[in-house]
Amino acid sequence: MIKVYIVDDHSVVIEGIYSLLQHEKEIEVSGYALNGNNCLQYFTTNKADIILMDISLPDINGVDLCRVIKTTYPGIMVVALSTFNQGTYIRKMMENGASGYLLKNSNRQEIIDAIKTAYSGKTYLSFDAGKALTTNTDIQTNLPPLTKREKEVLAHIAEGLTNLEIAEKLFISVDTVDSHRKNLHSKLNVKNTAMLIRFAVENKLV
Amino acid sequence: MIKVYIVDDHSVVIEGIYSLLQHEKEIEVSGYALNGNNCLQYFTTNKADIILMDISLPDINGVDLCRVIKTTYPGIMVVALSTFNQGTYIRKMMENGASGYLLKNSNRQEIIDAIKTAYSGKTYLSFDAGKALTTNTDIQTNLPPLTKREKEVLAHIAEGLTNLEIAEKLFISVDTVDSHRKNLHSKLNVKNTAMLIRFAVENKLV
DNA sequence: TGCAGTATCACGTAAAGGGGTGATTTTTAG
DNA sequence: CTAAAAATCACCCCTTTACGTGATACTGCA
Numbered sequence: 395m396i397k398v399y400i401v402d403d404h405s406v407v408i409e410g411i412y413s414l415l416q417h418e419k420e421i422e423v424s425g426y427a428l429n430g431n432n433c434l435q436y437f438t439t440n441k442a443d444i445i446l447m448d449i450s451l452p453d454i455n456g457v458d459l460c461r462v463i464k465t466t467y468p469g470i471m472v473v474a475l476s477t478f479n480q481g482t483y484i485r486k487m488m489e490n491g492a493s494g495y496l497l498k499n500s501n502r503q504e505i506i507d508a509i510k511t512a513y514s515g516k517t518y519l520s521f522d523a524g525k526a527l528t529t530n531t532d533i534q535t536n537l538p539p540l541t542k543r544e545k546e547v548l549a550h551i552a553e554g555l556t557n558l559e560i561a562e563k564l565f566i567s568v569d570t571v572d573s574h575r576k577n578l579h580s581k582l583n584v585k586n587t588a589m590l591i592r593f594a595v596e597n598k599l600v
Numbered sequence: 601m602i603k604v605y606i607v608d609d610h611s612v613v614i615e616g617i618y619s620l621l622q623h624e625k626e627i628e629v630s631g632y633a634l635n636g637n638n639c640l641q642y643f644t645t646n647k648a649d650i651i652l653m654d655i656s657l658p659d660i661n662g663v664d665l666c667r668v669i670k671t672t673y674p675g676i677m678v679v680a681l682s683t684f685n686q687g688t689y690i691r692k693m694m695e696n697g698a699s700g701y702l703l704k705n706s707n708r709q710e711i712i713d714a715i716k717t718a719y720s721g722k723t724y725l726s727f728d729a730g731k732a733l734t735t736n737t738d739i740q741t742n743l744p745p746l747t748k749r750e751k752e753v754l755a756h757i758a759e760g761l762t763n764l765e766i767a768e769k770l771f772i773s774v775d776t777v778d779s780h781r782k783n784l785h786s787k788l789n790v791k792n793t794a795m796l797i798r799f800a801v802e803n804k805l806v
Numbered sequence: 807t808g809c810a811g812t813a814t815c816a817c818g819t820a821a822a823g824g825g826g827t828g829a830t831t832t833t834t835a836g
Numbered sequence: 837c838t839a840a841a842a843a844t845c846a847c848c849c850c851t852t853t854a855c856g857t858g859a860t861a862c863t864g865c866a
Contacts, residue, residue, distance in 0.1 A: 542842090543842075552798050553794075556822065557823075558822085569846055570844050575823080579824080579825090589760035592760075592801055592806070595798055595801040747812060749813065762851085762852065773816080776815060780813085782854080
């Protein structure tokens with residue numbers, strides 16, 4: 395029986411994985427945490443074989459959490475969970491001891507494969523993730539498609555222009571620029587300019 | 601007589617270059633512009649051999665301006681002027697047809713060398729710029745030194761935290777975080793979060 | 807010892823961004 | 837032609853940044 399622990403701040407993800415794995419005979423979900431600290435807390439008194447770990451957590455980022463876990467409990471295999479397919483993050487997780495990288499849109503079989511592969515001590519990478527690593531070209535397939543206008547706006551934000559300046563440059567209203575900005579936020583799953591630009595630069599969107 | 605034209609939004613820089621070159625027999629400063637549009641305007645009716653062009657301009661960024669100039673007037677040699685030594689920007693300027701890259705802290709001889717080299721059709725790179733290009737490692741020598749605290753704050757901003765969140769994490773006041781942020785802005789010569797993060801990521805400060 | 811640089815905190819104003827909701831028009835693709 | 841996607845604009849409310857100015861304490865170095 396492989397004991398799996400889940401760390402993700404989205405309850406639905408935990409719920410989804412739990413449900414996908416509940417009929418799996420060889421796998422048991424032994425617990426979960428909604429943030430990094432609860433996870434660390436848990437492992438002071440409990441154990442597991444595999445941790446499915448979201449890369450973005452409210453308190454600690456996945457890369458750091460992974461490093462802490464692997465140095466403290468080398469026997470636990472960490473599989474990174476991510477919404478997007480970013481070569482940069484994949485590399486960082488791997489450098490910090492992760493045994494695999496799984497996209498949240500993976501199907502049941504992929505998740506099971508990842509868990510079993512990691513359990514056997516090997517590394518599991520989802521198809522696209524592996525490709526992103528070897529080609530050294532971040533796959534944009536798993537990035538939400540941005541429209542032409544969104545890309546333009548993003549480029550201008552990255553240049554340091556304000557919404558007003560962008561509006562003047564594109565001959566549209568500030569409200570429209572704001573709309574595009576909001577769409578970028580929700581598509582890229584960020585909540586402010588700093589995260590937006592970081593994401594954009596790291597993904598060579600700008 | 602080599603006719604030199606200067607584009608820079610800082611009057612002092614124009615003044616400084618002018619003064620450094622005024623006793624040079626073979627070089628004549630034939631004009632200047634404080635922004636990209638005035639520069640383009642000028643060249644519809646005038647000409648020059650060399651343009652010393654600041655990379656950051658109020659209306660158009662230097663890279664784009666360089667591309668426009670070089671496609672419209674291929675005979676004009678563009679030498680990029682920059683405060684910092686960023687491999688990324690150097691590369692971009694070169695890709696867009698610049699004949700050289702000069703730091704604003706260059707001395708008189710370097711500026712003259714750059715102008716003459718560009719005039720002869722060759723490429724001039726200041727020592728560090730050349731190094732930054734070939735080693736593929738952005739030189740940080742020319743980046744203002746950031747203090748420990750500033751780096752910490754910067755890292756947290758890049759993670760998407762607000763000043764308040766950073767303050768709580770570092771056990772300091774929001775006002776202090778704000779201070780560090782202001783210092784980062786002035787040290788790195790940026791005016792908002794977007795530019796700050798972009799600069800930081802491109803310079804591997806985060 | 808004294809100065810420069812760092813780190814700290816404060817207060818105020820103005821500007822910009824973040825979040826929600828809703829609506830109309832254009833474009834695009836089937 | 838028509839349905840979906842994209843682009844446009846508007847308003848509200850609140851939070852966060854931006855910028856200025858100034859002050860105090862600590863620290864390392866000349």
